[in-house]
Amino acid sequence: MSTSPRKTAYHHGDLRRALVDAGRELVRDQGVAGLTLRAAAARAGVSAAAPYRHFPDKESLLAAVMAEGFRELAATMSEAEGARPLDRMHVIGQRYLAFADAEPALYRLMFGGTVPDRAAHPVLEAAESEAYAIMRTVIAEAIRAGDVHADSIDAVLLTMRCVMQGLAALIVDGQIPRERIPSAARAVMGVVDQGLLPR
Amino acid sequence: MSTSPRKTAYHHGDLRRALVDAGRELVRDQGVAGLTLRAAAARAGVSAAAPYRHFPDKESLLAAVMAEGFRELAATMSEAEGARPLDRMHVIGQRYLAFADAEPALYRLMFGGTVPDRAAHPVLEAAESEAYAIMRTVIAEAIRAGDVHADSIDAVLLTMRCVMQGLAALIVDGQIPRERIPSAARAVMGVVDQGLLPR
DNA sequence: GGGTAAAGTTAACACTGCTTACATGGAGGG
């Protein structure tokens, strides 16, 4: 089982993995501020100094947890199915919002600017851009199929990211009651689909 | 000069005001985490315990700084001019993005969920809803004037908030180079105006 | 002008966190 880079079964087994999992649980249960090195170590059953064998500093653990979130988000979006590309776009939007609703604190960690320069963590950047690549592919298909009219793919991608991030922000902030999330999403998507201008 | 509730000129003059200003500068210069009670007190030139004569705890100072930001945002949006209501909507969007671009850390404080329950700070809630009321008024005018077609005002308001919050999030994250902000905003607004569906 | 209460100072407490230096244990290779 030498899939992981250089980790075999030592004392703990795979402490790195355990720390990332613990960090995720901490964020989920106690918010972004609850993710501390000591707490993650304690939850993994090791001493406070043990994490330093796997992460150079706290920010690296944060980045690892964030990357995990982006991978999960990308996975759930890539599973989106639908007859036409436009349908898949809508399903992707719903998955995105469901993710934010299910794990608001993790979403905040991922998009709240807690880690200033993501460029310092290549794995994080990779996981993030993979998620956007999925959106881009679907948009390209929708344009090619004639489902959506657009001058450029990137304008649509930017719009899609904005709308979803905006809706997610409202959800995460608790400004939209959970039971109204689907209707709010439909309303916003309807406006974006049809446009504001009278036709 | 008895405009302020019960503050005349005591030792400091108006420490409450000075602390809010200091807090704003701290957020601007050092990010949300840089806004600490001690630092704000030091910047205002008083001891670390002095703020407790004006704020019951740290969160109240945070809320005051946030309220200040919302008031400023509302002020800049209410100055938006334009021949037609739709033009004013666009100008409001530009002002909103300019605010986020000029004070990214303050924007993060305002929308990043640092203060969990805004309901505990009525002044904050008032300033916030005033900002949205401005948007709502313009949207209502635009619908009445026939500039935009929409089933409900609230659907458009929600869409507008989502789009602007989403764009602002990208700006604040530094994912859009400053010189490209206007063109990105135009692209997104164009998609929203025209809609995605072919006509 | 004296008293009162607000406004500010000093000092300390109680936490919590990140990080490092050094000691220890156990697994794997020769």
Next chain:
DNA sequence: CCCTCCATGTAAGCAGTGTTAACTTTACCC
């Protein structure tokens, strides 16, 4: 079978932070 080296434990340092208690100053009111 031993030796080496990686992964962890122990202990401590150090820096901050929010918060409170007790004391002092000063502006205003009578």
